[in-house]
Amino acid sequence: MRTCTEDLLTIRDGEPVDASVHSQVLTDPESSEELERLRTAQKALQELPELQPPSGVWTKILAEVQRDNRREPKLLRHWSLGSAIAAGVAVLALMLISTDPEMPMKIESGLVAVAPEGGGVLDAVPAEELGYALLVAESAQLERELNSIEYQPSLTNADIATIAVVLEDQIGYVDAQLTYASANRLDSRQTEILWRERVDLMNTLVDVRYAQFQQAGF
Amino acid sequence: MENRMPQVDSAVVAGAQQGDAEAQTRLYEVFAPMVYTIARRILASAVTAEDVLQETFIEVLQKAGSFRGESEIGFWIRRIAVNKCLQHLRSGWSSKRVDADLSAQKYPSVRGGQIEQQMVLENALAELSQTARAVVWLHDVEGYTHKEIGRMMGRTPSFSKSRLARAHERLRALLEDDFTEDGKIVCEPALKTY
Numbered sequence: 539m540r541t542c543t544e545d546l547l548t549i550r551d552g553e554p555v556d557a558s559v560h561s562q563v564l565t566d567p568e569s570s571e572e573l574e575r576l577r578t579a580q581k582a583l584q585e586l587p588e589l590q591p592p593s594g595v596w597t598k599i600l601a602e603v604q605r606d607n608r609r610e611p612k613l614l615r616h617w618s619l620g621s622a623i624a625a626g627v628a629v630l631a632l633m634l635i636s637t638d639p640e641m642p643m644k645i646e647s648g649l650v651a652v653a654p655e656g657g658g659v660l661d662a663v664p665a666e667e668l669g670y671a672l673l674v675a676e677s678a679q680l681e682r683e684l685n686s687i688e689y690q691p692s693l694t695n696a697d698i699a700t701i702a703v704v705l706e707d708q709i710g711y712v713d714a715q716l717t718y719a720s721a722n723r724l725d726s727r728q729t730e731i732l733w734r735e736r737v738d739l740m741n742t743l744v745d746v747r748y749a750q751f752q753q754a755g756f
Numbered sequence: 757m758e759n760r761m762p763q764v765d766s767a768v769v770a771g772a773q774q775g776d777a778e779a780q781t782r783l784y785e786v787f788a789p790m791v792y793t794i795a796r797r798i799l800a801s802a803v804t805a806e807d808v809l810q811e812t813f814i815e816v817l818q819k820a821g822s823f824r825g826e827s828e829i830g831f832w833i834r835r836i837a838v839n840k841c842l843q844h845l846r847s848g849w850s851s852k853r854v855d856a857d858l859s860a861q862k863y864p865s866v867r868g869g870q871i872e873q874q875m876v877l878e879n880a881l882a883e884l885s886q887t888a889r890a891v892v893w894l895h896d897v898e899g900y901t902h903k904e905i906g907r908m909m910g911r912t913p914s915f916s917k918s919r920l921a922r923a924h925e926r927l928r929a930l931l932e933d934d935f936t937e938d939g940k941i942v943c944e945p946a947l948k949t950y
Contacts, residue, residue, distance in 0.1 A: 539793040576924060580896045581930075582877055584760075591792035591809050592802075599813045604877050606814070682811055684846045 540571040543576075550576050603673040673733035680740035687747045705743045712736045761830040762786045769829050773820045780820075782814055787830060791837040794898065798841045798890045802937040808844060812837040838894065843910055845886050878932040888923035891916055 548555045549563060550573060563569040599745050615700050715722070719729050764786050771779025793814050795805035815836050823832055881889055887909070893918065894900040894908075902913040902920070909916070 541926055544917055547917070547921055547924065567802065575928065579924060579927060580875070583881070583896050584890070586874055586877065586897075587795070588789045589793045589796050592806060595788070595806060595809055596781065596813075599784070599810050599817070602810065602814055603817050668876045678810055681807060685807070685844060687847075719890070 539611060540572060543572070546573045546576055549573060551582070591722050601671050602679060605672065605675060605679075668732060671728055673730060673737055674713060676737045677733065677740055680737065680744055683744050684740070684747060687744075702743060702746050705739055705746065709736060709739045709743065712739065761828055761834070762790060764829065769823070769825070771815075773823065780817060783816065783829075783833075787833050789812070789814040790830070792927070794834065794837050794893070795841055795898070797881065798838075799844055799886075800889060803848065804844055806839045808837060811840045816839075838898070838900075840909065842890065845892045846934065847891060866876055880927055884923055885929055888919055888926065892923045892927075897921055 541559060545555060545559045546563065546569065549560065563573055712732055715724075716729065716732050716736070719732070724732070768779045768782050768786075772783045782842075787816060788809060791810045792805055795808035798801065799805055799808065816833055823829060850921050862946065879894070884892065891905055895902065900908075902916040905916040906913040
């Protein structure tokens with residue numbers, strides 16, 4: 539009978555193992571072969587190449603750190619369920635009106651970052667790209683915030699779940715436009731409008747998810 | 757624990773702790789590939805790995821002052837990165853994203869040299885469950901012990917051990933017949949969709 543994988547891994551890793559197990563591996567060719575395969579697999583995993591991160595991430599990190607240093611606590615996150623639904627509906631209504639990237643969004647989110655006044659690390663970012671960089675950083679921060687909320691799909695009510703799904707679809711639609719921004723020859727202003735739209739949608743989605751989370755009693 | 761850790765001069769660490777922009781940039785240049793690699797391999801998602809990279813270095817910049825130098829700074833950064841990865845694994849949002857990403861990330865079927873062999877292995881790794889992938893990577897590559905992995909995951913060392921064993925059995929099935937006697941992966945992966 540072949541030694542079990544757990545015992546073989548224990549031997550492979552040089553950890554103490556029962557003497558009878560050890561002798562079985564030595565006398566059973568199948569177990570020895572499997573032990574060798576486990577060593578080979580580990581070596582192959584260790585030899586996988588290091589991956590290079592995408593460019594531009596460092597700029598986003600610096601922008602985020604600078605923004606965090608300036609940002610006040612997000613009291614808006616403690617919305618009630620009703621407020622979240624109302625905000626979701628309002629944002630969606632405005633989104634439906636404004637689907638043309640040429641049309642500037644009328645929503646002014648109080649959470650959208652502003653350019654730092656005193657300079658600092660963001661001085662390295664060209665002025666025309668600053669708004670864009672901050673919006674991208676804001677969007678990434680909201681993604682992280684969304685990820686930090688426990689997902690409880692079975693505990694949500696239908697109305698708010700529908701709003702969340704529509705918001706996610708809208709974000710997907712904006713993402714698709716951003717993906718093909720170059721192909722569609724959108725200029726920097728149009729791209730920035732799309733990023734602002736994404737940030738607004740993400741902000742609302744985070745609020746909706748927080749409301750769901752609170753409703754679920756967590 | 758195998759030490760594959762990149763190194764930086766202590767002056768760089770001290771500079772980064774004092775908020776020196778050049779030192780912080782150097783810290784990123786040296787350790788970002790390590791962090792990104794860990795995140796990509798554990799999470800199998802380029803998008804989430806980039807999130808982890810950002811979150812990790814935001815924390816590194818914000819908490820550099822609290823690093824007391826009891827171990828190499830690389831281990832401290834790696835621990836932050838691993839914790840971020842595990843946070844993402846615990847999140848339902850992350851699992852939705854991973855699933856979507858994996859389907860778009862598949863390598864084509866290939867034969868031949870080392871790069872192709874590595875792609876076969878990457879594909880097989882990505883086929884594992886999230887927890888299994890994390891345990892395999894943390895134990896077999898990063899060198900964490902079962903005790904450490906169990907603690908980080910809020911489980912027991914036995915949990916980590918059994919997950920590792922099952923993960924290797926699964927890897928074996930995924931890579932069936934792909935290993936030759938000298939340990940090379942030789943043929944097209946018979947990757948199965950489960």
